[in-house]
Amino acid sequence: MFCVPGDRLCVADDKNLGGRGTFLKGSYIYAALAGKVNIIENKDENIFEVMPHGNFVRKIPQVGDVVTCQVEKIVSNQCKCLIKCIADSVLKQPFKAIIRKEDVRATDKDNVELYTCFRPGDIILAKIIGLSESGYLLSTASNEFGVVIARSENGVLMVPVSWTEMMCPEFKVKETRKVARIAIESDSNASTSSKQSNNNF
Amino acid sequence: MQRLKPKSIPSCNKNFIFTAVKDDKRIDGRSSKDFRKLSIGFGLDYGSSVVSLGDTRVMCNITYQIAEPKAVKSCEGLLNIRVDLTASMIHTYEKVVEIMRMIEKNVKDSRCLDLESLCIISGEKVYALETDIIVMNDDGNLPECCSIALLASLSHFKRPDVSVVEDKIKIHSFDERHPIPLNILHYPFCTSFTFFDNSKFVCDPTQAEEQVCDGYLIVGSNIYREITTIHISGKSAITKDVVLNCCQLAIERSKFLTNFVKLVVEQDLKKRSTEGAEIGYAPLIRESSSVLCSYKKEEIELQEVQENYDDDDVIIDLEVAQNTKMYRYASDTVGIGEGRGQNWDFIDEFQENVENDENEDMYIEDEETTNNEDEPDSKAKQFSKRSKNSNKYQEITVEDDLSEEEVQILNPPEFK
Amino acid sequence: MESRILLESTSVKTPFRIDGRKPHEVRSLTCRLGVFQQADGSSYVKLGNTQVLATVYGPHDTRGKSNPEKSIINCKFRLSTFSKSTRRNLHRDIRSIEISNNLTQVFDSAILTELYPHSQIDIYLEVVQSDGSDYAACINAASLAIIDAGIPIKDVVCACSAGFIDNQPITDINAVEESSNGTPILTIGMLPKDKQILSMESSGGIHLDNLNDVMDAAIEGCKSVLFIMKQTILNHIQELKD
Numbered sequence: 130m131f132c133v134p135g136d137r138l139c140v141a142d143d144k145n146l147g148g149r150g151t152f153l154k155g156s157y158i159y160a161a162l163a164g165k166v167n168i169i170e171n172k173d174e175n176i177f178e179v180m181p182h183g184n185f186v187r188k189i190p191q192v193g194d195v196v197t198c199q200v201e202k203i204v205s206n207q208c209k210c211l212i213k214c215i216a217d218s219v220l221k222q223p224f225k226a227i228i229r230k231e232d233v234r235a236t237d238k239d240n241v242e243l244y245t246c247f248r249p250g251d252i253i254l255a256k257i258i259g260l261s262e263s264g265y266l267l268s269t270a271s272n273e274f275g276v277v278i279a280r281s282e283n284g285v286l287m288v289p290v291s292w293t294e295m296m297c298p299e300f301k302v303k304e305t306r307k308v309a310r311i312a313i314e315s316d317s318n319a320s321t322s323s324k325q326s327n328n329n330f
Numbered sequence: 331m332q333r334l335k336p337k338s339i340p341s342c343n344k345n346f347i348f349t350a351v352k353d354d355k356r357i358d359g360r361s362s363k364d365f366r367k368l369s370i371g372f373g374l375d376y377g378s379s380v381v382s383l384g385d386t387r388v389m390c391n392i393t394y395q396i397a398e399p400k401a402v403k404s405c406e407g408l409l410n411i412r413v414d415l416t417a418s419m420i421h422t423y424e425k426v427v428e429i430m431r432m433i434e435k436n437v438k439d440s441r442c443l444d445l446e447s448l449c450i451i452s453g454e455k456v457y458a459l460e461t462d463i464i465v466m467n468d469d470g471n472l473p474e475c476c477s478i479a480l481l482a483s484l485s486h487f488k489r490p491d492v493s494v495v496e497d498k499i500k501i502h503s504f505d506e507r508h509p510i511p512l513n514i515l516h517y518p519f520c521t522s523f524t525f526f527d528n529s530k531f532v533c534d535p536t537q538a539e540e541q542v543c544d545g546y547l548i549v550g551s552n553i554y555r556e557i558t559t560i561h562i563s564g565k566s567a568i569t570k571d572v573v574l575n576c577c578q579l580a581i582e583r584s585k586f587l588t589n590f591v592k593l594v595v596e597q598d599l600k601k602r603s604t605e606g607a608e609i610g611y612a613p614l615i616r617e618s619s620s621v622l623c624s625y626k627k628e629e630i631e632l633q634e635v636q637e638n639y640d641d642d643d644v645i646i647d648l649e650v651a652q653n654t655k656m657y658r659y660a661s662d663t664v665g666i667g668e669g670r671g672q673n674w675d676f677i678d679e680f681q682e683n684v685e686n687d688e689n690e691d692m693y694i695e696d697e698e699t700t701n702n703e704d705e706p707d708s709k710a711k712q713f714s715k716r717s718k719n720s721n722k723y724q725e726i727t728v729e730d731d732l733s734e735e736e737v738q739i740l741n742p743p744e745f746k
Numbered sequence: 747m748e749s750r751i752l753l754e755s756t757s758v759k760t761p762f763r764i765d766g767r768k769p770h771e772v773r774s775l776t777c778r779l780g781v782f783q784q785a786d787g788s789s790y791v792k793l794g795n796t797q798v799l800a801t802v803y804g805p806h807d808t809r810g811k812s813n814p815e816k817s818i819i820n821c822k823f824r825l826s827t828f829s830k831s832t833r834r835n836l837h838r839d840i841r842s843i844e845i846s847n848n849l850t851q852v853f854d855s856a857i858l859t860e861l862y863p864h865s866q867i868d869i870y871l872e873v874v875q876s877d878g879s880d881y882a883a884c885i886n887a888a889s890l891a892i893i894d895a896g897i898p899i900k901d902v903v904c905a906c907s908a909g910f911i912d913n914q915p916i917t918d919i920n921a922v923e924e925s926s927n928g929t930p931i932l933t934i935g936m937l938p939k940d941k942q943i944l945s946m947e948s949s950g951g952i953h954l955d956n957l958n959d960v961m962d963a964a965i966e967g968c969k970s971v972l973f974i975m976k977q978t979i980l981n982h983i984q985e986l987k988d
Binding site (some may be wrong): 137150154224 | 805806
Binding site (some may be wrong): 427435439440552556559563564568569570 | 840841843844847848851852854855928932940941942943944945946947948949950951952953954955957958961962965
């Protein structure tokens with residue numbers, strides 16, 4: 130069933146809930162997008178949602194999202210990045226974000242040298258913890274967050290060696306980074322997503 | 331020029347305004363359909379007016395030039411309207427454009443002014459009226475205040491008489507021939523309505539109400555029940571019925587304003603024809619309850635004055651306290667007493683007296699001379715007394731029969 | 747020059763307008779969605795001879811101030827230099843700024859901006875050919891572009907203009923009727939479901955007794971416009987699904 134914004138979908142009560150692409154007004158649920166109406170039927174409740182045409186849902190980064198970003202520049206106490214993807218969806222236009230020095234690692238927060246953790250051009254996985262004047266605040270203070278893809282000073286794609294080092298396979302030179310530990314079960318997903326970002330890179 | 335950040339309204343203020351509007355109440359005590367006090371003053375020149383609607387104050391000046399008419403309308407005069415909001419530094423250019431277009435649509439598109447009467451030589455020379463509307467203080471409802479100022483100025487304005495002699499235009503001075511007023515066909519006034527929470531609305535909003543409102547509706551109307559302009563914006567649920575209802579209210583308001591403006595203009599023009607009458611802004615600045623004065627002194631009635639202090643060093647005479655009056659100057663400013671004359675030279679005298687008599691108190695001495703602080707004559711006597719006593723200050727020659735104006739210079743400002 | 751006959755009565759019941767329409771007839775409306783690939787949403791509206799292009803970008807990062815509660819709507823209206831019969835090069839004239847302001851406020855009320863805090867949505871409108879009812883055509887075009895972009899909106903915002911000539915309310919004004927002296931014109935932009943008026947601009951004096959009829963004419967015009975817009979949207983979605 131197709132709908133346009135403003136179409137009344139159903140009565141809003143305990144059984145019927147509005148999902149993505151709908152809004153509640155008075156005692157009815159209305160569609161807010163133009164697209165196909167999807168009814169997810171659970172045991173006690175039906176969730177009405179509208180899948181927009183092209184299946185492209187507009188997203189903006191929100192606190193708690195895991196995002197993929199590229200490092201732009203490093204200043205003494207913070208690292209400026211651009212958010213390129215939110216979870217699986219690639220953004221058309223990047224959002225500005227910063228990682229403060231104290232949010233890079235969970236342990237030994239104060240003695241962090243940013244240049245040994247990130248370099249401009251690295252692709253990072255991070256979590257959004259808040260908002261500041263100059264963009265979203267990110268944190269890599271966890272094992273699964275950190276550098277995913279980096280190139281060595283010679284321009285060759287590096288391979289992770291430990292949680293602090295990556296090695297260039299050609300010249301066998303090690304460089305320090307704060308490396309992300311991507312879980313083994315989802316390794317295939319991680320490699321496909323890293324391949325995808327690799328193409329943009 | 332840097333702009334100030336607009337004051338953000340705290341959410342508790344916003345909630346208060348919303349809940350109050352539901353009960354038909356507002357912060358300044360008005361009901362939702364009440365308008366604020368309106369006063370209009372005129373300057374020395376014809377066409378210069380100041381309008382204050384509550385605390386919103388707008389000045390309008392009209393000047394004229396001789397110019398070429400537009401090619402399309404060769405026998406019509408020109409009317410240029412300019413709005414100046416720089417005094418209120420929080421407004422953006424967008425707001426200026428909004429108000430300017432509102433007033434232009436209201437006055438120009440509705441053809442309230444007969445522009446053909448401003449033509450001198452068709453196709454070559456016409457009168458071009460330059461209107462400058464200057465917003466002196468913004469406390470909400472600018473469109474209404476600006477439209478009142480503009481129409482008051484237009485009805486007050488007089489242009490010089492002109493005679494055309496063989497392609498030469500002779501402009502007669504005001505002394506030679508009487509100046510001619512403009513031909514105004516109808517008076518379209520703007521009325522603002524702001525909406526809160528779907529269909530609850532208030533008339534004549536203040537700045538705070540405007541900032542938190544959900545939507546607003548501005549209607550321009552005249553006494554012939556013509557709606558000259560409507561402007562709706564915002565997210566309030568305004569339907570056709572609401573619009574028609576508001577138009578009715580706007581027409582009522584227009585009737586009142588038309589009569590008011592005509593009356594005020596007539597009074598001012600009468601004043602000018604009588605000899606010795608005070609015209610212009612200067613006398614308005616002196617009056618405390620006029621359109622130009624920011625201080626509006628109101629006396630507060632005190633019911634009882636009690637002695638209630640523990641400190642023995644403080645000596646207050648109960649009689650003085652009972653005679654002291656309290657004045658309210660603004661919604662958040664109250665004055666106790668009105669201040670005394672300067673008594674700098676008094677200190678030396680006091681020293682002398684102290685040497686003579688330690689228990690003497692300088693305030694008590696003053697009271698012997700004055701019973702009522704407000705009387706200017708008593709103050710004059712005070713000064714004369716002091717100058718007689720102190721030898722050091724012989725150069726201050728203050729005489730007993732002071733004219734009122736001189737007293738005003740010596741005393742701290744008294745607002746009569 | 748001022749004696750153009752705008753309304754010609756061949757019979758008492760049905761006068762004809764200068765372009766042959768009946769008083770309550772809206773001009774032929776054609777819309778298209780997704781005209782530009784690089785914009786997030788775009789549309790093209792042709793209302794009689796008035797042609798408008800709209801593009802929407804967003805929600806995206808703001809450069810500078812951002813509102814923590816909702817998205818900032820930024821709308822720019824532009825009349826092309828070649829849109830009218832004489833070339834005009836007024837880049838930022840008062841009329842364009844006024845229309846931009848009004849459009850910003852309309853869509854600020856209609857779009858569910860609370861869903862995208864700290865971001866900005868840009869709407870750009872270009873009138874390619876102007877033949878009256880520019881403002882109404884722009885609201886319709888911007889509305890379609892926003893729906894094409896997949897930005898949640900309360901309803902399909904539709905707009906129509908109406909006027910009053912020779913004691914007859916007329917719907918959908920064209921340029922000749924607009925520029926003639928003394929024609930009061932009013933444009934209404936509304937959310938059709940609740941009949942909620944989001945924007946109304948009127949100029950020229952309309953008597954209060956006639957105001958009801960003129961507003962009705964505009965609202966009826968909005969209904970006809972809405973019908974065509976909805977058809978266009980549904981066709982576009984169905985094409986994409988296939």
